[in-house]
Amino acid sequence: MMYDVTIIGAGIAGIFLAHELMEQGQTVLLIDAGKPLAQRTKQEAYLGFGGLGKSEGKYNYSAGFGGELAEKLGAETTLRLMHQVDALLCRYGADEVESYSTSNPVLADRAKVAGLETIETTVRHLGTALSERILRRLEAALHEHVTFRFETAVATIKRQTDGFLLTTEHETFSSQRVVFATGRSGTAWMQEQLQALGLAQSKTRLDLGIRIEMEETAFRTLLQDTFETKLAYASAAGTAVTYCMNPKGRIIRKHQEGLVMPDGQNFREQDSGTTNLNFTLFLPRYFATLEEANHYAASVIGQINQRTDRIVVQRLGDLRAGRSTQSGALTENKVRPTLAATAGNLIEEVPGTDITVLLEFLERLEQLLDTPLSNDTLLYGMDGKFYAPMLSTSVTFETDIPGLYAIGDCSGVTHSLSQAAASGLHLGQLLTQKTAVLRDKFS
Numbered sequence: 001m002m003y004d005v006t007i008i009g010a011g012i013a014g015i016f017l018a019h020e021l022m023e024q025g026q027t028v029l030l031i032d033a034g035k036p037l038a039q040r041t042k043q044e045a046y047l048g049f050g051g052l053g054k055s056e057g058k059y060n061y062s063a064g065f066g067g068e069l070a071e072k073l074g075a076e077t078t079l080r081l082m083h084q085v086d087a088l089l090c091r092y093g094a095d096e097v098e099s100y101s102t103s104n105p106v107l108a109d110r111a112k113v114a115g116l117e118t119i120e121t122t123v124r125h126l127g128t129a130l131s132e133r134i135l136r137r138l139e140a141a142l143h144e145h146v147t148f149r150f151e152t153a154v155a156t157i158k159r160q161t162d163g164f165l166l167t168t169e170h171e172t173f174s175s176q177r178v179v180f181a182t183g184r185s186g187t188a189w190m191q192e193q194l195q196a197l198g199l200a201q202s203k204t205r206l207d208l209g210i211r212i213e214m215e216e217t218a219f220r221t222l223l224q225d226t227f228e229t230k231l232a233y234a235s236a237a238g239t240a241v242t243y244c245m246n247p248k249g250r251i252i253r254k255h256q257e258g259l260v261m262p263d264g265q266n267f268r269e270q271d272s273g274t275t276n277l278n279f280t281l282f283l284p285r286y287f288a289t290l291e292e293a294n295h296y297a298a299s300v301i302g303q304i305n306q307r308t309d310r311i312v313v314q315r316l317g318d319l320r321a322g323r324s325t326q327s328g329a330l331t332e333n334k335v336r337p338t339l340a341a342t343a344g345n346l347i348e349e350v351p352g353t354d355i356t357v358l359l360e361f362l363e364r365l366e367q368l369l370d371t372p373l374s375n376d377t378l379l380y381g382m383d384g385k386f387y388a389p390m391l392s393t394s395v396t397f398e399t400d401i402p403g404l405y406a407i408g409d410c411s412g413v414t415h416s417l418s419q420a421a422a423s424g425l426h427l428g429q430l431l432t433q434k435t436a437v438l439r440d441k442f443s
């Protein structure tokens with residue numbers, strides 16, 4: 001049998017593509033290296049049905065961050081797709097939670113005066129439990145029409161005169177079109193496949209940042225109308241952006257890429273809230289290859305970790321005075337640390353550029369808040385956000401090989417749930433249009 005489309009990777013990008021194709025009557029094969037949703041364990045945080053989407057499920061509907069979809073498709077198309085993503089999620093139960101907007105024109109004007117910019121978004125924050133229920137319903141709906149192969153690795157993809165031939169350990173499949181949707185977790189496998197197909201990836205992005213923890217009251221004037229805000233600062237070293245703002249949240253350890261980093265835990269995921277607020281200020285960097293990006297991350301974060309789970313924390317007052325924070329000082333600190341970290345001096349642990357950008361940003365934040373930040377504000381080093389290498393694709397996500405596509409995070413274009421989903425939906429709409437045109441032409 002010849003499938004219309006074979007999708008490799010059942011993360012959010014692959015699921016939204018499969019759903020669109022299924023609704024338009026296409027024959028779809030969906031292959032994933034991981035397990036069906038019900039069989040996934042905590043250890044399989046990346047692999048299996050839902051991919052990384054089996055998480056807190058915070059969908060940010062914005063063309064301004066979470067990927068470069070707007071650069072590729074234009075802001076209007078991106079936002080239209082996001083409305084459609086949300087509508088589909090709601091069909092499967094997402095409207096159990098209300099969406100909210102972070103738009104605040106008064107704040108946006110004040111930020112501009114202070115040399116910052118606000119990035120607006122509409123958010124539907126599902127939370128872990130609802131996110132899983134929706135994925136379960138989506139999986140059941142897809143099972144009606146889509147052929148699944150779980151715990152299956154594709155060994156080879158070969159071009160044929162008509163479509164592609166895929167081999168796995170036990171089977172071979174023919175497909176008119178093949179779509180990579182393997183997220184960041186499939187990077188090594190995808191590199192091998194692309195090499196065999198004669199395609200090369202280009203630069204790789206890496207974001208590094210310091211996580212900032214302060215008393216929640218310090219942000220009250222900014223957040224009186226909205227739950228959270230996203231601020232951007234166009235520094236000489238690139239645009240730094242706040243990420244994962246957690247009012248009333250805690251900081252927890254995140255284990256990724258063999259590194260240990262400070263991460264925000266939303267108060268909804270905790271037994272009780274805190275009186276603090278935390279977020280990371282990320283600065284992007286670009287490297288010629290994935291290996292170079294990984295090497296750099298290891299040389300900074302790995303160095304801090306010292307082969308343990310060491311994270312360094314410093315008081316803002318001490319950083320500004322150029323001295324180390326003593327561990328005794330933390331017990332009396334007005335901002336109570338929500339993470340047990342090693343008191344130290346970030347100047348000795350973090351690249352100078354990141355310190356400069358952080359201090360410049362904090363000065364602007366003080367202008368925006370119209371009050372100095374407490375010297376007891378805590379700074380944790382160092383958080384990281386990792387990306388797949390970028391692959392050259394057209395506006396239809398087609399690679400240089402006709403019929404071979406890459407969507408979601410593995411394309412290097414998206415790095416959020418909403419943008420990964422939108423890329424899947426977009427390709428689904430284009431492929432079904434194309435098939436309809438071909439069918440009309442030859443019927």
Ligand SMILES: Cc1cc2nc3c(=O)[nH]c(=O)nc-3n(C[C@H](O)[C@H](O)[C@H](O)COP(=O)(O)OP(=O)(O)OC[C@H]3O[C@@H](n4cnc5c(N)ncnc54)[C@H](O)[C@@H]3O)c2cc1C
Binds near residue numbers: 009415
């Ligand atoms: C800790 C963490 C928290 C996040 N929180 C948020 C958030 O709250 N909001 C947000 O918008 N974004 C968040 N993101 C980013 C978001 O999860 C991703 O951008 C999104 O899930 C990408 O979707 P995807 O379908 O492209 O890839 P993935 O979700 O990574 O899915 C890829 C799929 O491919 C499969 N796969 C991998 N390799 C192979 C292979 N060789 N063969 C077959 N199958 C394979 C995997 O099993 C998986 O199912 C978070 C990311 C991380 C790491």
